[in-house]
Amino acid sequence: MRMSVRHQLFGVSLAGLLLVTGVNAAIACDCMRLDLPSRVRLSDVVLVGETLTFIRFSEARFRVIESFKGEPNAEIRVTISGSDCDYFVPPAEPRIGQRFVIFGTRTGARDTITASRCLG
Structure with missing residues (x-):
């Protein structure tokens, strides 16, 4: 045919x-959706942070309100590489003063972490 x-x-x-x-x-x-205990276990830092500054596709800085894991400084910098897995890329862009629970992974400097959508 x-x-x-x-x-x-x-x-x-x-x-x-x-x-x-x-x-x-x-x-x-x-990435797989992880339960809360797994997200905490895989994170170096778990905290509630209030947005101080935000530079799209570059970084966000947060004042640490409360820390649940790790010993972050009073302020923490979250680097943003522009990857689809980064947490603070559109549509999740923080506004100044907005608070977030952040599950972070250290990237070198004590005050610098990454936050991915995989960890929440």
């Missing part, structure tokens, strides 16, 4: 669409 040119073009278009959407899904952040 011969396929018409129209059906062949449809098949090629559909395959192209699946390829493109498959690539986008692979690029997006992919």
Whole structure:
């Protein structure tokens, strides 16, 4: 049975669409949803912080209101690399004064952490 040119073009278009959407899904952040004890265990720092400054795709600084794990300074810097897995990328952009529970991983300096969507 011969396929018409129209059906062949449809098949090629559909395959192209699946390829493109498959690539986008692979690029997006992919992590398992963790329960609270696992998120705490995998974090170096767990705290409530109030937003002091925010520079889109660069960093956010927070005043530590309460610390539950780790010994953060009075202020903490959260680096933002622009990865889909970073916590503070659109649509989650903090406003000055807004408070967050932050599950962070140390990246070197004592006052610098990363926060990913995987940890919450």
